[in-house]
Amino acid sequence: MTLSAAPRISCEVLETRADVARIFNIQRYSLNDGRGIRTVVFFKGCPHRCPWCANPESLSPHIHTVRRESKCLHCAPCLRDANECPSGAFENIGRDVTLDALVQEVMKDDVFFRASGGGVTLSGGEVLMQAPFAARFLARLRQLGVHTAMETAGDAPLSRLLPVANQCDEVLFDLKIMDARQAKLVLNLNLPRVLANFRHLAASGICVIPRIPLIPGYTLSQENLQRVLAFLQPTGVTVLHLLPFHAYGEPKYRLLGRDWAMKGIPAPSADEVGALRQRAEQAGFQVTVGG
Template sequence: MTLSVAQHISCDEVETRANAARIFNIQRYSLNDGRGIRTVVFFKGCPHRCPWCANPESISPKIETVRRVSKCLHCSPCLRDANECPSGAFEHIGRDVTLDVLEREVMKDDVFFRSSGGGVTLSGGEVLMQAPFATLLLQRLRRYGVHTAIETAGDAPLSRLLPLAHQRDEVLFDLKIMDTEQARSVVAMNLPRVLDNFMQLVADGVNVIPRVPLIPGFTLNETNMARVLAFLLPSGIRQLHLLPFHQYGEPKYRLLGQEWGMRQVVPPTESEVAAMRQMAEREGFHVTVGG
């Protein structure tokens, strides 16, 4: 069960603190989310409502408290306090960190970055919701020569996106539903702004790698893929990452006391993914399945 309610907030109402950020996870030894061995920092808060989201704990910008039933001792009375719970059944999702603390945390893995050509990726949620902090963090990491990347859907004012994008080595940019009205109604996304921002990054010489989640019923179809390719072709970009839908996030919804609306959805078959890949390769794209 969850003891707090997710709050909808857009990237236009983003937290502007630069000295602290709210994160919910630091994932070490990741082989996705960029090249080499990476440490991924997950920022809390997202403006979108993707039905297929695998990280539902990332959506609310608030610190949430959850109860893991398997750990519960059923104390009576229950304090419902993560700081006092003797078994750790109650725990917080999300914590506030300063620049100095987070810099020290990720730089513990510097030996792996240098031996593998990896680095640090800022993900979410949506990192643009805490762009001032993220920009300063990347500036610090670049002083160490650490390869840096951000994962984003690009749905924020350009004034927030550009300073951050100019401090990284690559931007992993998600392109989802390519119909404007459907993107707004299903995901709460401002697609025209997303596409304009993507092209501005390209025009500025930013290394942008587009990624397409392959979601049955939403993006896993020839029409949506054709729109992605038609959009990308004038940019000159010929890399494309395809991210097939999976069910790995289902336990997180149960933990949060939320319904997983995609529970009955079957992940794409190899032939369905291959069909999308072949469409892109026929147009000259180098395709990677996975991120």
């Protein structure tokens, strides 16, 4: 597989007010984004360009419109307006939501949080692109007794990461390509900053859970895993989530009119995942596949 350079996008490209966020989805009844039954809020915008991204609609910070051919009535003339389309064929990806409205929306699921020990997880995209809002939103949820978590690559100034992490009961922290040059070239990711941020969170007593996406051609190797394990051992973190590659996001690329870089790449076999799990367990880690 040829490694190509990722487009450069700043983490500061989407600056909203602290009381308004741009999101593109709210997913209820999730079991894989923290403990218990979760409601996951997906934030729009990401500075990275992971070839395997399962949420390509999250990458742009802008609201944009897509057309679903299966719903289209081929009206003449076509207004190409998601708000006016009679069949719903035109759909806006992304919307702006106020802090109060989003709190009200997720608290509809409070009964499930309390029954299962679950809560709300912030995902994306990259949550840290909208850090001021995320910190305020999580603080409000904690005041209401809701368990909070976020998923992040951790690639932002510590001054942006820490206020959000301090409002999380769990930080689900992705560790991807562990070679700094390749991480920058392929993902547009500042690996030294990511690792420094992880160390800081772990040393601060924040519950940080490292996760490795197992991606053929990129991270699905004993070498990359060994680099992760060697990094984690001095931090005192002993849990590890392995996230095998899947192609569930491929239809989204077609909808967006984009090429899927991982087309035709099979998911890791049970034997491949099992070998990595065994290696991590032998090193003393408590391993979960999925997460």
